[in-house]
Amino acid sequence: MCVSTRLNVLAHTMVPDHQIMNEEEVAGLLSLYNITNEQLPKMYHDDPAVKTIGAKPGDVIRIIRDSHTAGRAESYRLVVKRPKK
Amino acid sequence: MPSPKRIGKIEFGLLSPKEIRTMSVRKIIWADTYDDDGFPYPQGLMDLHLGVIDPGLRCKTCDQKASECPGHFGHIELAKPVIHVGYTRLIRKLLRSTCRSCSRLLLSPEEIEKVVGTEDELTGDVLSEKDIKKERLCPHCGEQQLKINFEKPTTFSEIIMEEGRKIEHKLTPADIRARLEKIPDEDLRHLGINPDVARPEWTVLTVLPVPPVTMRPSIILENGQRSEDDLTHKLVDIIRINQRFKENQDAGAPQLIIEDLWELLQYHVTTYLDNEVAGCPPARHRSGRPLKTLSQRLKGKDGRFRGSLSGKRVNFSARTVISPDPNLSVIEVGIPLAVANEMSIPVQVTSYNIEELRQMVLNGPSRTALDRPCGANYVIRPDKRRLRLAEGNLETVAEQLEPGWTVERQIRDWDIVLFNRQPSLHRMSIMAHRVRVMDGRTFRLNPAVCPPYNADFDGDEMNLHVPQTEEARAEAAILVAVEENILSPRFGGPIIGGIHDHVSGIFLLTNQTRWFTRSELLYLLKNIDVTSLPEPGLVQGEEQKWSNKQVFSMVLPRELNMVFKASSCQNCDTCKRQLCERDAYVRIIDGNLESGTIDKKAIGAFDGQIVHRIIRQYGMKRAAEFIDDITHLAIRSIMFDGFSFGIDDEDLSRTEYGQIDDVLKTAVLDVQRRIKIYEDGQLEPMPGRTPEETLEMQIMQVLGKARDRTGEIAGRHLGLGNSAVVMAVSGARGSMLNLTQMAGCVGQQSVRGERIMRGYDERTLPHFRKGDRGSDAHGFIQHSYKGGLNPTEFFFHAIGGREGLVDTAVRTSQSGYLQRRMINALQDLKVAYDGSVRTTGGRIIQFRYGEDGTDPMKSSFGDPVDVKGIVESILKEEV
Numbered sequence: 001m002c003v004s005t006r007l008n009v010l011a012h013t014m015v016p017d018h019q020i021m022n023e024e025e026v027a028g029l030l031s032l033y034n035i036t037n038e039q040l041p042k043m044y045h046d047d048p049a050v051k052t053i054g055a056k057p058g059d060v061i062r063i064i065r066d067s068h069t070a071g072r073a074e075s076y077r078l079v080v081k082r083p084k085k
Numbered sequence: 086m087p088s089p090k091r092i093g094k095i096e097f098g099l100l101s102p103k104e105i106r107t108m109s110v111r112k113i114i115w116a117d118t119y120d121d122d123g124f125p126y127p128q129g130l131m132d133l134h135l136g137v138i139d140p141g142l143r144c145k146t147c148d149q150k151a152s153e154c155p156g157h158f159g160h161i162e163l164a165k166p167v168i169h170v171g172y173t174r175l176i177r178k179l180l181r182s183t184c185r186s187c188s189r190l191l192l193s194p195e196e197i198e199k200v201v202g203t204e205d206e207l208t209g210d211v212l213s214e215k216d217i218k219k220e221r222l223c224p225h226c227g228e229q230q231l232k233i234n235f236e237k238p239t240t241f242s243e244i245i246m247e248e249g250r251k252i253e254h255k256l257t258p259a260d261i262r263a264r265l266e267k268i269p270d271e272d273l274r275h276l277g278i279n280p281d282v283a284r285p286e287w288t289v290l291t292v293l294p295v296p297p298v299t300m301r302p303s304i305i306l307e308n309g310q311r312s313e314d315d316l317t318h319k320l321v322d323i324i325r326i327n328q329r330f331k332e333n334q335d336a337g338a339p340q341l342i343i344e345d346l347w348e349l350l351q352y353h354v355t356t357y358l359d360n361e362v363a364g365c366p367p368a369r370h371r372s373g374r375p376l377k378t379l380s381q382r383l384k385g386k387d388g389r390f391r392g393s394l395s396g397k398r399v400n401f402s403a404r405t406v407i408s409p410d411p412n413l414s415v416i417e418v419g420i421p422l423a424v425a426n427e428m429s430i431p432v433q434v435t436s437y438n439i440e441e442l443r444q445m446v447l448n449g450p451s452r453t454a455l456d457r458p459c460g461a462n463y464v465i466r467p468d469k470r471r472l473r474l475a476e477g478n479l480e481t482v483a484e485q486l487e488p489g490w491t492v493e494r495q496i497r498d499w500d501i502v503l504f505n506r507q508p509s510l511h512r513m514s515i516m517a518h519r520v521r522v523m524d525g526r527t528f529r530l531n532p533a534v535c536p537p538y539n540a541d542f543d544g545d546e547m548n549l550h551v552p553q554t555e556e557a558r559a560e561a562a563i564l565v566a567v568e569e570n571i572l573s574p575r576f577g578g579p580i581i582g583g584i585h586d587h588v589s590g591i592f593l594l595t596n597q598t599r600w601f602t603r604s605e606l607l608y609l610l611k612n613i614d615v616t617s618l619p620e621p622g623l624v625q626g627e628e629q630k631w632s633n634k635q636v637f638s639m640v641l642p643r644e645l646n647m648v649f650k651a652s653s654c655q656n657c658d659t660c661k662r663q664l665c666e667r668d669a670y671v672r673i674i675d676g677n678l679e680s681g682t683i684d685k686k687a688i689g690a691f692d693g694q695i696v697h698r699i700i701r702q703y704g705m706k707r708a709a710e711f712i713d714d715i716t717h718l719a720i721r722s723i724m725f726d727g728f729s730f731g732i733d734d735e736d737l738s739r740t741e742y743g744q745i746d747d748v749l750k751t752a753v754l755d756v757q758r759r760i761k762i763y764e765d766g767q768l769e770p771m772p773g774r775t776p777e778e779t780l781e782m783q784i785m786q787v788l789g790k791a792r793d794r795t796g797e798i799a800g801r802h803l804g805l806g807n808s809a810v811v812m813a814v815s816g817a818r819g820s821m822l823n824l825t826q827m828a829g830c831v832g833q834q835s836v837r838g839e840r841i842m843r844g845y846d847e848r849t850l851p852h853f854r855k856g857d858r859g860s861d862a863h864g865f866i867q868h869s870y871k872g873g874l875n876p877t878e879f880f881f882h883a884i885g886g887r888e889g890l891v892d893t894a895v896r897t898s899q900s901g902y903l904q905r906r907m908i909n910a911l912q913d914l915k916v917a918y919d920g921s922v923r924t925t926g927g928r929i930i931q932f933r934y935g936e937d938g939t940d941p942m943k944s945s946f947g948d949p950v951d952v953k954g955i956v957e958s959i960l961k962e963e964v
Contacts, residue, residue, distance in 0.1 A: 033921060039928045069947075070937035083210075 009048045016065035018049045021076070026060045029076055037078050044082040057081045091926075098282030099172075102292045109160035110134045110146045113295050116324040118303070118313060130320055135159050136297040156297025161323065163291055164330040166258045167351045168239045170358050171380075172288035177235045178214050179265060179285050180256075182276065184223040185230060185243070188267030190275060191217050193224040201275055211277030237364035238355055257347070262289040290354065295320060315376040319357040319368065326350045401428060401551040407506075408542050410529035411720050412612065414713045415581060416567045418504050418518035419529025420496070420549070425522045426452050428551045429462050429493040430500065434486060442492045446483040450474050452495060455522055459497040464490055496520050496551060501561050503550040504530070506538040510904065513537035513570050513580060517561035533587065533716050534567060536690035537580050568709040572700060574942035579697050579708070582690035585817050587716050589808075590723030592653075592815035595637050595683040596805070597668050600630040609636055609725060612717035634678040640714040641695070642703055643676040647954070648963040649694050652686040652816040674961050685816025688715050692816075698954060701945070730808040735828045735871040737802045745795045745829055749867050752791030756784050756860045763858075780858070781840060785833060788865050792832035795869075796825030803828065831866035831874070834885035840864055841881055852877055 009015050021029070030037060037060065043050060045057050055061055059079045067073035111134040118131045125131035133145040136156030144154040168176065182191055190197065192212070200210055221230055231243040234253065241261060242253045265288070270280040278285065301314035313321075330346045356368040359380035367375040383389045403424045410419055420428075434442055448460035464472050464482055467489045472482060486492070496502065498521055505515040516537065523529055528547055535541060552558045563569070573580035583591065594609070600623055601609065619639065621629035650660075654669035662670045663680045671681030673695070687695045700708040737745075762768050763780045770779045800821060803810050809827070812818045826832065834841055841864035847855040853862040861867070864881035868874050874882060913925045920938045922931040935941070937949065945951035956964050 033919060033929060033932070035927060035929065039923075039926070041929060067936040069935050069939065070933070073933070073936035075932055 008052065010052050015049060016063050018053050018055075019062045019064075020053060020055050021060045021062050025062075029060065040076055040078040042080045043077040045079050046082055047079075050079055055079045096279070096282060098279070099284070099287040100294070101284065101287050102290075105158075105160055105292050105294050108158050109294065110157040111159040113159045113161050113320075113324065114328075116321045116328065118317065118321070119311065123311075130295065130317055130324070131298055131303070132159065135295065136299045138298055138302045154299070156299030158297060159295035161293045161295055161320075161327060163293055163350070163354075164327050164334060165347055165350070166262050166289045166291045167347075167354045168258050168261070169288050169290050170238055170355045170362055173235065173237075173239060175285070176261060176265070176288055177233065177241070179268065179276070180233045180241060180261065181214055182212065182217045183264065183268050183272070184226060184228055185264070186228040187223060187226040188264055189223065189225040189269065190272040191221060191223060191230065196224075197275055212275050238362040239351055258289050258351070262286050262291075265289065293323065293354065315370070315378060316357075318370070319353065319376060319378055322368070323350070323353045323357060326353055399550065401553060403428060403549045404546055406527045407540060407545050407547045408525075408527040408529055409532045410523075411532060411586075411716060413521060413529060413531045414519075414709075415531045415533050415716075416519050416709055417521045417531070418502065418549070419521050419523040419525075419527075420502075421526050421528070422452060422455060422522055422524065423526065424528075424549070425459075425496050425520070426450065427462075428496045428502075428549075430496060430551060431465070431491050431493050431553060434488050434490040434492060436488055439486060439488065442494070443483045443486050445492060445494050446474060446486060447479055449476065449479050450495075455524065459495040461492045461494045463493040465493070466490055496522075498522055501552065501558050501566075503552065503561060503565065504528075504538075505548045505550070506540050506545065507548075508901070510539075511537075511573075511575065513573065514539075515565065516567045516570050517565040518567060531713075531716065532584055533690070533712055534581055535584060536582070537570065537573075568705045571696070571705055571708055571712070572942050574940070576691075577941050577944035577946050577948075578691065579693040579700065580690055581712060582693035582696050583685075583688040583712070583715060583719060584690055586723050586728070587719040588685045588689055588815050588817035589728060589812055590719030590721075591637070591688060591715065592682055592684045592811060592817070593726060593728070594633050594719070594722035595678065595681075596633075597682075599633040601633065601636065603629055603631075605725070606631050606636060609718065609721045610639065611721060613640060613714050615639055634680075637683060637718070638673075638677045640711065640718055641673065641676045641678070642699060642707065642711070645673055645676045645695075645698065645702065646958040646961045647671075647673050647694065647698055648957055649686065651682045651684050652689075652692070653682060653684060653814045654686075682815075684814075688712075688719075689816060697945070698958075701951060701954065702958070728808055728811075732871070734803075734807055734809060735869070737799055737828055741798050741802050744798045748791050748794045748798070749830060752787055753860050753867075755787050759783050759787070760858045784858075784860065785840065788833045788860055792825065792830050795829030796821060799825060799828040827870045829869055831869060831878070831882065833860075834864035834866060834881040836884060836888050841884055843884075850877060850880065 010018065026037070033039075040060065043061065045051075045055075050061065053061070057079050061077050061079060063075045063077060065073055065075070111128060111132050113128055113130060113132065115126050115129040117126050117129050119125055119129075125133055127133075133142065134157060136146070136154045137144045137151045140151050143150060144157075146157045147154055183189065184191055190212070196216075197212065200212055200216055202210075222228065223230060231245060234242045234244055236242070241256045243256060245252045245254055265285040268285055273280045273285065296316065301316040303311050303313045303317065306312055326346065326349050330343075330350055333342055333346060352365070353368070355362060355365060356376070357378055360367045360376050360378040361381065361384075368378070369375055381388070386392060403420075405421065405424065413419055432438065432442060442461070445459060445461045446464060448458060450460055450462045452458075452460050461474055463474060464486065466472065472478070474482060498519075500520040501517050502520055503515055504518045507514075509515060514537070516534070518530075521529075528549065530540075530547075538547070540547065552561050567581070571579050571581045603618075606618070619631070619635055622632045622635050623630040649671050650656075651669040651671050653667050654665075655667065660670065663672065665681075668680065668682045671683070671687060672679040683695075686692050696708055696712060699711050759768075759780060763776060768776045768780060770776045771782070774782070800810075803824065805811055805814070809819060809824050810821075813821050813824060836843070841849055844850055848857060849862060849864070853859075861877070864885065866874060866878040866882060868878060914922055914930060916934045917923050920933050921929050922934050923929055939949045941947070945954065953964060
């Protein structure tokens with residue numbers, strides 16, 4: 001039997017905050033680290049959190065999570081299409 | 086240096102038969118190697134066109150001598166094609182995805198488009214076996230497809246359904262090759278194969294390259310016999326079978342014989358390429374040893390990649406057994422004279438040092454005694470010629486010496502060398518020490534540097550390397566020196582510190598209060614550099630006395646303030662502080678030990694609170710000096726009273742033995758009572774457990790408690806007068822559990838955390854009744870090690886002990902491989918100047934190292950700032 005209520009992954013305590021960054025923020029990020037978006041860490045387009053916030057391949061996502069060392073840590077990921085297999 | 090280039094693409098292709106024939110210099114047809122005169126047969130496996138290995142002969146292809154000729158390939162024309170084992174996967178994929186009659190892809194253009202994309206818009210994906218439905222009709226010619234069966238190592242067959250029965254029809258390599266040949270180039274591109282460099286039929290060999298003799302040299306044994314390389318042996322087999330095959334074929338032999346020979350040829354070519362294929366018995370040498378063929382040369386730890394290309398061998402290194410010398414400084418290493426005489430450092434001759442170096446040349450290569458100045462082993466002339474110094478030529482060479490020459494002088498005291506113990510698991514496994522030339526044949530090191538190397542002296546060997554350039558020596562002194570590696574980046578605390586006797590010794594010195602006379606004080610301070618004595622703490626008439634805490638304070642830096650609890654602290658509910666009867670409350674005010682005992686918590690490796698504070702306040706160098714002082718003081722202290730342990734130290738009095746017996750008896754009875762309750766079915770199971778599990782847990786608990794009680798009884802009798810207690814309390818070695826097992830009771834033996842259950846049917850040993858659940862039938866040892874185990878107890882003890890051994894063996898191999906994978910994944914990451922962690926390609930792994938940008942080595946046990954320590958040292962009290 002299958003329960004059909006959709007789980008909102010973002011509401012789970014273990015899932016950190018995901019935000020889609022706008023173009024200006026992305027440009028600022030890339031120039032801050034002097035990189036192209038290919039050099040950013042990646043995440044797949046079918047990641048449950050990515051699907052929930054509605055990000056598309058090419059978007060950059062800001063992830064804010066609690067950190068053992070720093071208290072709060074920001075990380076950024078480029079959404080890419082999951083390759084076959 | 087040219088700027089780094091990004092790799093656009095890498096092309097992998099197959100060697101075509103045409104290419105093999107063009108690069109070949111000779112067709113090989115004879116299986117024999119040398120004739121009776123020891124001369125290679127023309128067109129044999131050792132043909133002179135393939136290169137030469139014997140000195141004196143010249144290569145018939147390039148006319149060069151053995152040392153210059155790189156070798157040249159030959160080839161063997163195979164009588165019939167055979168499959169290359171390395172490509173069986175690819176062949177299977179191609180056979181399953183193409184038509185058996187027209188060899189086109191088993192997909193219509195629309196279906197292909199779905200995966201690969203249209204011409205203008207490629208998805209970048211390629212077709213795989215999974216995209217093709219099984220046993221369908223060919224969309225191009227309508228042929229019914231059959232299931233292709235693949236059997237390791239190289240057999241392919243089609244399955245035909247006939248009258249409900251399955252019939253396997255074997256495909257010969259020739260059939261397979263014919264099918265592969267027909268696959269159109271366009272279809273191959275959809276499968277991710279570039280037909281320009283890799284036509285699929287090239288995976289079925291028709292011609293075999295013969296590697297040059299230079300990569301399979303024969304060696305001449307002492308008795309003058311030639312011994313051929315494994316590859317040559319295998320090639321001989323191939324040529325022999327190939328020859329026979331051809332003869333049979335020409336003679337029109339029956340199909341059965343041809344098939345057998347074909348299979349044999351396939352076997353030999355398979356094992357020639359890879360002798361460890363699944364489902365194929367390895368080809369063996371006459372002695373029974375499996376042959377080392379092509380794949381085995383490349384694979385694995387000693388293979389071409391890991392063994393020959395990544396593996397480095399070095400000169401200027403030494404290896405010998407290590408032994409301890411507590412009188413050395415931690416930054417020193419003792420080196421045997423014999424080693425020191427062999428190891429050298431190149432020194433450029435200048436007008437400033439020419440006289441000094443000339444003297445070294447005159448001293449020659451053999452230094453006969455420790456107090457003799459060092460000599461030199463070689464001199465290098467400006468034309469790079471190397472002259473070996475020997476008794477005869479010392480004067481002449483010394484005479485010729487002038488600026489521009491280089492002298493390779495022997496190492497001497499205070500030179501810097503790298504010292505290493507395998508496995509090199511962390512950076513502290515290689516540290517730079519200062520040389521101290523010594524007698525004997527072993528490397529000597531201060532036992533305080535054992536923890537970073539994880540060394541002991543039960544026969545461990547260590548390696549030593551002598552840096553040869555100024556840069557290397559500077560790097561060693563600034564980055565690799567022992568003083569720079571006292572702190573471990575693993576946890577931000579000191580990894581070098583007192584061990585074993587250092588901890589016992591300093592504990593015995595500083596525990597409670599003692600008074601020393603002047604001569605006793607000087608005995609203790611003998612190995613420490615002190616210029617003046619403090620005011621005596623006690624004057625009794627004529628006699629001046631100093632307290633043990635005063636003695637310890639002499640090695641502390643002034644202005645040191647700290648308060649902490651020693652490892653002998655019992656964590657009482659309310660701390661009595663200075664009035665602690667165990668003297669575990671340590672207070673250091675302005676560099677004076679006011680109260681408390683110094684032990685593992687204060688100076689031990691891994692803990693060393695005082696060492697840690699000194700590093701933070703005064704730096705690594707002062708800390709190294711402190712460790713030297715503390716180890717020297719501790720060794721003198723432990724010698725002051727003497728420290729030993731004998732069998733009678735485990736003796737208890739009659740009362741204690743009586744009490745222990747009582748405790749064990751009640752426990753055994755209690756177990757029996759609980760078993761009775763269980764057998765009567767009265768046992769109330771614990772939530773989520775069966776009655777059996779509940780009973781087992783109860784028994785384990787009762788017996789565990791009983792053992793602890795015997796430990797308490799024994800502990801009551803054995804006080805700080807007992808060496809084992811001193812070691813356990815101070816944290817030097819062992820614990821009260823070890824003492825319990827020696828004097829009280831060894832306790833329950835277990836396998837996987839449960840009582841021992843294995844053995845005979847329903848019992849562990851034939852000495853017990855079936856179904857006996859009693860304590861003694863399942864590995865409870867009532868006796869102590871001192872008292873001695875009875876035979877069944879001894880057997881159970883061996884079972885429990887074996888589990889420990891197996892666990893360690895399994896763990897080390899697993900964690901070793903884990904470590905290797907980790908290193909391979911992380912080795913090129915670095916922290917960039919902006920604090921981000923990046924790969925060599927500039928890709929970001931972490932935006933800020935460790936998310937807080939803290940160097941763990943400079944942290945205080947993980948925290949970026951040691952707030953408690955700073956406040957304490959200013960307020961001079963506990964916070």
